Amino acid sequence: MFPGTGAENETGAGNIFNATLKAGTSSKEFLELFDSKVLNPIDKFKPEVILISAGFDAHKRDPLANINLESEDFFKITKNIIDIAKTHSKGRVISFLEGGYDLQALSESIIEHLKALKPHV
Numbered sequence: 488m489f490p491g492t493g494a495e496n497e498t499g500a501g502n503i504f505n506a507t508l509k510a511g512t513s514s515k516e517f518l519e520l521f522d523s524k525v526l527n528p529i530d531k532f533k534p535e536v537i538l539i540s541a542g543f544d545a546h547k548r549d550p551l552a553n554i555n556l557e558s559e560d561f562f563k564i565t566k567n568i569i570d571i572a573k574t575h576s577k578g579r580v581i582s583f584l585e586g587g588y589d590l591q592a593l594s595e596s597i598i599e600h601l602k603a604l605k606p607h608v
Contacts, residue, residue, distance in 0.1 A: 518560065
């Protein structure tokens with residue numbers, strides 16, 4: 488969801504799910520949109536593995552995207568992805584660190600992301 492990219496009609500082979508966001512989108516709006524436009528189609532797609540391009544520039548402190556996510560929102564987002572992976576892909580998830588340009592927000596968000604990725608024993 489990099490700013491200026493990812494039109495909703497760009498679907499690839501039916502395995503790309505984009506959600507258009509407006510500047511100033513709140514956490515609540517983002518999470519609702521992510522659920523309906525990204526997670527629900529992924530759940531229906533039933534992936535064998537999920538790749539996460541883990542960018543944190545949607546944090547409210549980040550100067551790039553002008554989206555208002557809190558650090559804890561990245562836990563929720565990741566946890567929801569993990570739940571789908573447990574259902575359809577035996578928990579197989581690969582996460583690649585991408586953007587984030589406010590060091591405090593990046594640090595906090597990565598910690599939340601990693602907490603959600605940590606297997607429960």
